[in-house]
Amino acid sequence: MGHRLADSTSPYLRAHASNPVDWYQWGEAAFAAAHERDVPILISIGYATCHWCHVMARESFSDPEVARVLNEGFVAIKVDREEHPDVDASYLAAASAFTRQLGWPLTVFATPEGRTFYAGTYFPPRAAPNMPSFTQVLEAVGEAWRERRPQLDETAAAVADALVAASVADTSGALPSTEQLQGAVEALARDEDRLYGGFGGAPKFPVAPVLGFLTASGDRGRTIARRTLELMGASPLRDRVDGGFFRYATRADWSEPHYERMLTDNALLLDVAVDLARSEDLEGGSEAIARGVAGFLTGRMQLPSGGFASAQDSESVIDGARSEGGYYHRDAAGRAGLEPPSLDQKVLTGWNGLAIGALARAAFAFDDDELLASGRRAAGFVLEHHVHSDRLVRSSLDGTVSSATATLEDTGMLAGGLLDLASATGEASYAVVARSLVDAAVRAADASAVPFAAPGGADPVLAARGLALPSDPAEGATPSALTSCAHAAWRLYLLGAGEEYREVAATAMRSVAGLALERPLAFGSALQLMARMAAPIVQLVTVVPDADVAAEPTIAELVASTRRHEASVAVIVTEAQARAFAGAGFELFEGRPAGDHRAAAYRCRTFVCALPVSDAAALDALAVER
Structure with a gap:
């Protein structure tokens, strides 16, 4: 019955293709029906x-009687939230009018125009206390549709109008001061679980964006971030065999995880671990955690094509039965004869950008050529298959490109990852592509208050019905699209691409500054960027001769000092690479020779540079000067 899903580029939809439900994919055909x-x-x-x-699929969507009720009274659409994040965000926002328990599976009932009049999440096959069965929900909605249609239409219209009214951006505020940012740190400190790490009670998520903010917020913030990272790293939330973190835990001590492992969580937690490992005043297990997560990404999540899978499943098959977590309850020897949980092998542009950037930064910090090669491979795949002269691709599966519209998230996250790769490799070409992506997002915004918009426009099915909303600026597990673009623009400014990139980054952050200070748990990445923008700007370019200099101890020591130097941006380039950056319009690299066949480190404060130094001791001395 679910034949329309069989050729989908989403593994999630393909898994439902054998359901007795007459599923449609997201598109005009469903609304026409x-x-x-x-x-x-x-x-x-x-x-x-x-x-x-998975549970609702087995209990309800595979049940012939449930399918009969659905098929007779509804048009059923199955959506992969990772393939269509704007669709998910729009309906999550609408669902918040009906339930506080938002999550997935998300179950939405809408008019033929797509407007929501009722919503919930998981519904069981049989009624439970305070929760009707899924069949009861279907029957009640069907009865209301037949007998109280005007009221449902009125509710749907009111929800849609409220969402549009709430989406107006205000960029008139100011960026927060250092004192205000420290106030956000203190608010997080009050919510910290000092015993187990993390924030609040169960269920508990790693909230990597918040940890990223804390690492950028001085000793107080780094102490909190380090404590949480190391407590999580030693807890059941992390698989000790291959180093990856699970998505969340149902208990405050991080026990009883839900065992899916997301590319996004692990890329962002790798960032946090690397930042903490590079802090010379901190000792502990951050580097070991970083290397473990990096090994998970490259050893388990990277596909033969070079791109990264979106996630690893929570369930595996053990002794012929599906088991959530059973695979992870075994040690390395116990897993040897088992098939690992499957990967969701769709390659998402933005999420791959996060992984590329995290691996590039880890490779730079640890001088790890293998991690750098992994980031290059992923970038090569995405640039070849997902980046076209006229558009970005959101997703692909086994080389087949999805019809889903690329989002602003894809632009910002990929641009950020490419800029990190450019800094780690010294290759200007990655930065040039990143700049073109950000420029396209600025042009697409035209005269709107927020300076970035998806170059390909909103999802056309949502837009045709007036349901397309601006990208949600709030951040839970991942940076928002707005913050991702702003962060990429800020990095372009630091590399000398022009003052206009600083201005658009600042405008974007002003639009969320007030909300971020009020709700720091929901705006971690935005606060991290605002903290970096409020800090003194330190730019470090170390130029080495074009010839092979690996055997020269003085140069090797200077390069090693550059890797550990605390700076807003640090790049190691050959003289030829410096000229390529300068020729591409990145003024930070203009007039940067190695000098007399030696290396030269140029340390700048907001583009005002000290005289170059050629040995590690001199560079280290500059670091303590204020």
């Missing part, structure tokens, strides 16, 4: 590695 039949739409949103999505 709902109009023709004059029935409501059920929109079921989830993702391939979601445990409760």
Whole structure:
């Protein structure tokens, strides 16, 4: 019955292709069918590695009687939230009018125009206290549609209007001061679980964006971030065999995880671990955690094509039965004869950008050629298959490109990852592509208050119905699209691409500054960027001769000092690479010779540079000067 899903580029949709439910993919055909039949739409949103999505699929969507009720009274649409994040965000926002328990699977009931009139998440096959069965929900919605249609239409219109009114951006505020940012650190400190790490009670998520902010916020913030990272790293939230972190835990002590492992969480936590490992005043297990997570990304998540899979499933098959977490309860020897949990092998542009950037920064900090090669391979795949002269691709599976519209997240995250790769390799070409991506997002914004918009426009199905919303600026597990673009623009400014990139980054952050200070747990990456913008700007370019200088101890020591130097941006380039950056319009690299066949380190404060130094001791001395 689910034949429309069989050729999807989403593993999640393909997994539902054998359901007795008459599923549609997200698109105009489903809405046309709902109009023709004059029935409501059920929109079921989830993702391939979601445990409760699996449960509802087995309990309800595989049940012939449930399918009969659905097929007779509804048009059913199955959506992969990772392939269509804007669709997910729009319906999550609408669902918040009906339930506080937001999550996946997300179950939305909408008019044939796509407007939400009721929503929930997981519904069980049989009624439980305070929770109706899924069949009861379907029957009640169907009855309301037939007998109280005007009220449902009125509710749907009110929800849609409220979302539009709430989406107006205000960029008139000011960027926060250092004191205000420290106030956000103190607010997080009050919410910290000092015993187990993290924030708040169960269920608990790693909230990597918040840890990123704390690492950029002085000794007080780094202490909190380090404590949480190391407590999580020693807890059941992290697989001790191959180093990756699970998505979240159901208990405050990080026990009883939900065992899906996301590319995003692990890329962002790698960033945090690397930043902490580079802090000379901190000792502990941060570097070991960083290397473990990097090994998980390169050894488990990277596909033969070079791109990174989106996630690893929470379930595996053990003794012929599906088991959530059973694979991870075994040690390395116990896993030897088992098939690992499957990967969601779709390659997402933005998420790959996060992984590319994290690996590039880890490679730079640890002088690790293998990690750098892994980042290069991923970038090569994405640039070849996902970046076209006229558009970005959101997703692909086994080389087949999805029809899903690329989002602003894809632009910002990929641009950021390419800039980190440019800094780690010294290759200007990555920075040039990143600049073109950011420029396209600025042009697409035109005269709107927020300076970035998706170059390809909003999802066309949402836009046709007036349901497309601006990208949500709040951040839970990942940086928002707005922050991702602003961070890339800020990095372009630091590399000397022009003052205009600083201005657009500042405008973007002003639009969320007030909210971020009020709700630091929901705006970690935005606060991290604002903390970096508030700090003194230190730019470090170390130029080495074009010839092979690996055997020259003085140069090797200077390069090693550059890697550990605390700077807003640090780059190691050959003379030829410096000229390529300068020729591409990055003024930080102009007039930067190595000099007399030796290396030269140029340390600058907001583009005002000290005289170059050629040995590590002199560079280290500059670091303590204020």
